[in-house]
Amino acid sequence: MIVRVFTIAQNTVREAIRNKLLYTLLFFAIALIGTGVLISTLSYVESERILQDVGLAAIRLMSVGIAVFVGVGLIHGEVERRTIYTILSKPVSRVEFLVGKYFGLVFTTWLMLGVMAIAFAVVSLGYGAPLDGGHGVCFFLVGMELVVIVAAATLFSSFTTPMLASLFTVGVYLLGHLSRDLRLLGEQAKSESVKPVADFLFQLLPDLESFNVTIEAVHQLPIPAAEVGWATLYGLGYATVLLILASYLFSRRDFR
């Protein structure tokens, strides 16, 4: 089982790294990190911080972009091109296939994240901006956010078209970053019935702000290890639930 999941994951990575479009995205991301240099000159103070703000924002935006871009077509492409027929006719269960694709994509996005992180480090060092463990933690948590986003993309991809799947995934991303505000809204709402709804949504939606320590990293604020640990657990748990759901839907699907 592990061999099969690994084989499919490995192949997914191979597909991604042989895709020219991905390099275009990566190039764009690195160019975006570079624009931080330009933007930072607009401010006469704290330009290192602005440089890093822009860099980290670019990395987070582009890695989610890559996740959505590659993720939503993940399953659909296999069905559309009927490559899935021969794979599932081998002793590969649908769950193994799905999980393999998922791991492959997570690894791909991590690879991209790694490359972007290196670009970020180079630019930061080049402009004398401080680099420390906080940035590492920030990248790690962006990676955890990707774990969740890719799981969402996989879930949507398992039952709908890439167009809708990308819409849904982007929706999850946006709502995931809004979910804390939603809860706050519920607490401040005058109507009593709003609060439980807002609370429910907060529990249901991924709380993606848990994986956002950009400000902490840039200002070199302490990031409690426990918080990182809980966020990791939360991300893994949330992704697992999404994958189980995806597996359930995917297992019942007919490939016509």
Place this chain on the structure above:
Amino acid sequence: MSRVLPEGKAARRIGTVVLLAGVVLLTTAAHRQLPHEVKTQKGDAYVPRPEFAKAMSLGFDAVLADYYWVQAVLLAGGSFDPQSQSTHLGRLIDVVTTLDPWVDHPYRFAAVWLTDTLDDVRHGNMLLRRSFDYHPDEWRNRFYLGFNLFYYLEDNAGAADILHEASQMTGSPQYLPRLVARLRSESASLAAAGLFLEELVRTTEDEASRAEYQAALDEVEVEWRARQLDEARENYKKLHGRDIEFVEQLVVGNQGVLPALPDAEPSSLPAPLRRGSRWVIDEESGQIVSSYYGRRYEVHIDEHSRRRKQRIEERTRRSRGAAEVETSAAPSNGSAAEGEEADGV
């Protein structure tokens, strides 16, 4: 195009290039017709409510904060009209510090620029107080708040309290306890202003603001000397039973009470800008004034804002007249403006 086709490939290629050039020219011409100001420079760009910006930032708070910060810098660095734009600037900084409250400089930036109405000052003070949670060890933010309270809001007790806090912090200057004591004594507001301004001149990063502080400090310096002359004048009255008719009498011959008159121009004034100003008796008020300023200095806001407005109007008029490169002239601009304005009064 079809007519050039028979000419062959080369003709077709030339046709394409000509077409392309035409389109480029047209596009450029159209672009030129469009207004080119960056909205923030006009000061009417949309600034969201801070809490709304925070909710809608989707985790990109830091970079969004930078965006509004850059807008604020562009606004202040452009032809800043404090009357209409400082409120806008305050809102920008409010958004910046809501999105990323760990930013450092924008708090003091707000304190420096939000001084044109008492409401602006209060807004700036609110922002400074916000910084205390995020920069608990930063004595400068408390110092700026203390200055605002003392200088604009005439709240000496409040200023003393906040400066006392600042004086406990590492890195705070050694004279702070002295300043606190002066503020508590409620008498020597000129000395306090001097101490504040000296520190502000020393620590303000932004050159235009620093020039303003320098200008104010210069006035304090000259006022300090004027008060010495007032004292000498009193001594003269006691000694001779009559007032002086001109200031030089204070040092003339054996009737004089002073060995020499102090400089009537600020000591920071570079030689080329000196105009040999003298101490004179103001006809209207009967006070000893420096011909450099033509009036006496008063610490608090109403007077200050009146004069500040005059200065800015003057500066605006001049910059429109001789369209000079403002930024390159910026460092000396403040004091130069002081001088010219004083001549006019």
Place this chain on the structure above:
Amino acid sequence: MASDASEVVRVEEVVKDFRPGFGLRVKRVLHGISFQVRRGEIFGFVGPNGAGKTTTLKILMGLIQSTGGSASILGSDVRETDFRKHVGFLPENPYFYDFLTGREILRFYAKLSGVPAESREERVDTLLDWVGLSHAADARLRTYSKGMLQRTGIAQALVHDPDVIFLDEPMSGLDPIGRMEIRNLILRLRGEGKTVFMNTHILSDVEMLCDRVAVIVHGRIRYEGRIEEFVNDEGRMSELVVSGVAPEVAQRIEEQMGGELRGHGERIAIRLREKHVGEALQLVLGAGADVVSVTPERVTLEEIFLNAVEEGEKDSPGSGARPVRSLHDAAGAAAGISRTAEGGR
């Protein structure tokens, strides 16, 4: 329901419903089909387009889930996966990851099929050689022709040395040489003791290759049995074109041999059963007439299907519980002959 050892595939009362839209409307495409495939045979699953061949095969391959009934391969329910290491599958017009090379894709499928690492490379090389792709083994599939992709498909179906191989329209889109190669391959597989299941609608392939067939029309099995019984020579017709034959001779042929006469005057065409052709020729030649041509008329599966479709439409309102009938009905009807229903079962 215990399957005996010689049964490789067992399909029992399989029903499949599709929902064409989001509504509750259900379309039944398989009406409780049953058939068996025995070890070592080449089994043809034939029927017109849209009859349910591919649906059935996809159920067997686990790509679609049946609504009711049961299907097993090698004694395992098709919803399981482990038995698939003994199963090979070539879909219709197969398509593979085009970013991989021929060698990489075979390695990939070998790994998925559990081919042990130590024998994997050797197995991949053997298969590449076998399907004649050694020269293109390291080229990306993107550059492959349709025929090469079909060979790749065969190679991946066999890379793990399966016991039973499922082929969906293996000849479709191939040139005559390609078809011959596939035919030889299938026969070779049988020679190695493999069981082959193939979907097809090409009669000549069925005749040439299949030991047994099942014919599916409109989601129902119309016949299951040996191929010889299915396509019986007795049912075949020939067309005899003669000239200068006397009307009484023609009439005799028409009456005694059940021939159908067409045409008038000098040249007439007589359509009659193949077994009567010799007799009729003797009669014609004996009467001094000329024989222009003798054309054996092959009953194509399409014709049989067409007929069966018409028949199916006639009695399909009678629901799926209707007993499976021999295809002899259909074949006979297509050939203009009616036969009794007790055929191959």
